[in-house]
Amino acid sequence: MMTWIGIILLIGAAGAGAALPELPRVFLDTTYSAPAGNVITVNAGGNLQTAINNAACGDIISVQAGATFTGQFTLPNKACAGWIYIQSSAYSQLPAPGTRVGPAQAGLMPKLTGNWPIIKTAPGAHHYRFVG
Numbered sequence: 001m002m003t004w005i006g007i008i009l010l011i012g013a014a015g016a017g018a019a020l021p022e023l024p025r026v027f028l029d030t031t032y033s034a035p036a037g038n039v040i041t042v043n044a045g046g047n048l049q050t051a052i053n054n055a056a057c058g059d060i061i062s063v064q065a066g067a068t069f070t071g072q073f074t075l076p077n078k079a080c081a082g083w084i085y086i087q088s089s090a091y092s093q094l095p096a097p098g099t100r101v102g103p104a105q106a107g108l109m110p111k112l113t114g115n116w117p118i119i120k121t122a123p124g125a126h127h128y129r130f131v132g
Contacts, residue, residue, distance in 0.1 A: 032097055032131060035060060035082060041089070042069075048112075049073055057082040057127065063110040065090035071114045080127040087131035094132045108132070 037058030042051045044067035051061045052073060057080035063069070065088045078084070088094065090108040095101055101109075109132060112118045121128075 055084045060085045062089045066107050068111045073119050075121045075125045075128045077122045077124040083129045085129050091132040
């Protein structure tokens with residue numbers, strides 16, 4: 001008798017507060033499509049933070065593949081409806097979207113170093129996309 005009461009209490013407690021998982025409410029299409037804005041090129045020795053600060057919605061910041069950029073980079077809050085892309089200058093040489101990269105492709109990407117976190121966002125920052 002005590003066993004049945006214990007089981008009934010456990011079932012009642014678990015069923016009352018448990019919620020089943022639900023499907024995603026929003027679908028976000030992450031398919032790459034190059035924006036129509038300006039291309040801001042940042043070569044070795046250039047100022048990546050200045051490029052980020054000056055970028056407008058729809059721009060691409062093309063960062064030199066293989067170059068090292070040192071700092072703590074902040075993505076500012078901008079009134080954007082379109083993406084600001086930050087991508088490797090060797091993007092076209094990287095594997096197709098959906099394919100993982102490995103150590104063999106390291107030279108096709110820029111290297112960011114500095115104080116942790118290397119990349120941070122200002123309050124409210126949005127619509128930045130890192131590609132390659």
